[in-house]
Amino acid sequence: MNRPTEVLIVGAGKRVQNAAVPAFHRAPELYQIRHLVGREEREETFDGRAYPVRALKSLTASDLEGIGLVFVCVSKESIPSVLERLASLAPLHTALLIDTPVLRFKHLRHARHLSAFQSVSVAEDCSTLPWLDVVRAAIAAGDIGELKSVFFDQSAWAYHGVALAKTILGSTQVRSGRRRKHGGEFASRRLVIGGKEALFMEPRDYATGRLSIVGSKGVISDFGLQAEGALRLESIVEAGACRGFRLGSHEVLLDEAEASLMQNVPEGASATALMEAAKPVGFLRLLRALHAGERGYPLTEGLDDMIIDYHLEKFGRYAANPLTSSRSPLAKILMGI
Structure with a gap:
């Protein structure tokens, strides 16, 4: 029998508390939470279980040994620094599941840090x-x-x-x-x-x-x-x-x-x-699909959703072209993904 995939969760807010941790708990044969990481050390109780929350700055490369999945769910402004920190730990054999919207439009240059991971999927449970x-x-x-x-x-x-x-x-x-x-x-x-x-x-x-x-x-x-x-x-x-x-x-x-x-x-x-x-049910289904080797919500789609929403909010219109779609070769080169 295969051992459960060990998980490191970065973030300890409401999304983690109300959706992610309960979903991981419903699949104990597939996943085991090893570390829960936040801005600072503290104790938290999620879904009836107590967790010590470690400070992100205390993580070392050895903490990622044996980790099969990193789930990142932090504030939008914190995503670039979190990705940079994680990428510095050389997570070459670790899959990344990152919450929506992946990055803000103004932070797209930080998408290059995503290439440090073995694979990247988006936690779009919709x-x-x-x-x-x-x-x-x-x-x-x-x-x-x-x-x-x-x-x-x-x-x-x-x-x-x-x-x-x-x-x-x-x-x-x-x-x-x-x-x-x-x-x-x-x-x-x-x-x-x-x-x-x-x-x-x-x-x-x-x-x-x-x-x-x-x-x-x-x-x-x-x-x-x-x-x-x-x-x-x-x-x-x-x-x-x-x-x-x-x-x-x-x-x-x-x-x-x-x-x-x-x-x-x-x-x-x-x-x-x-x-x-x-x-949370959608999140659980995403986790099961990932563990079965199926494709999760693709990174290019998650980025595209954000880019489309950004254009609609800022300009009132969107038109797909090589500069406005993350699936285009030009956009991928510019973003480093």
Whole structure:
């Protein structure tokens, strides 16, 4: 029997506490947390277990011996210095899982530090949300005809929304985008992805947000849209725990480890309302895929999501070209990845 992969986690904030550590704990046969690292030494209790948090500056190359995975989840401003510090320890035989958005646009020159690792994946759990399974099944079965568009009505945001739209529409090719302000905090976005359309209304509000996926002969929604050919994406809740999702004749059931991450769920809660609860399950699925040797969320896609979001926020528009897409050879040379 293979030993669990030993893990070093850099960061000790809410994301680590509420999603990452609980997910690692649900896969003890695959992963074992050896070190938890922060800005300074202290004690923390995550998911019912006490951890000594080491100071990043105290790490040495010997601390990475035997470490199979480093997960980095720190503030956006801290990412460049953390990557530089880790790269100085020569992690040539260690995989890196880095949280979104990987780097800020102004920090892209620091992407060169990523080449120090054996491999790099992005912890974009919006690409592995559990309800995506039934959505894919319904689309593949032709239940709504030819897939045309997806509409996130206050149900997705920023680079996470880009990733989720690409996942649902089944394409990584974001050709163009526009963002328009509508007064106050309200705004809309439109992305053209692989010839299909993704529409967003801002600001995000998971409690009241809605999701619609439009095809040539029907619509998938998570709020019970009353229209011909409409299918409702529903959560399966038993004894306060989300046990899976149902869409027409398609159903996905969570295993016990996944269901334990989605507790205290109200009956009838929509997929959008359960977004925060579902993300740890998505994180767990990412971890399982990585351990099985499958590709995680790719670095180029994570960087692209950030670059697209940056252009929409700053300029109100995005157009894919060799300078604005991290998958282009020119951009990779400039970033050193």
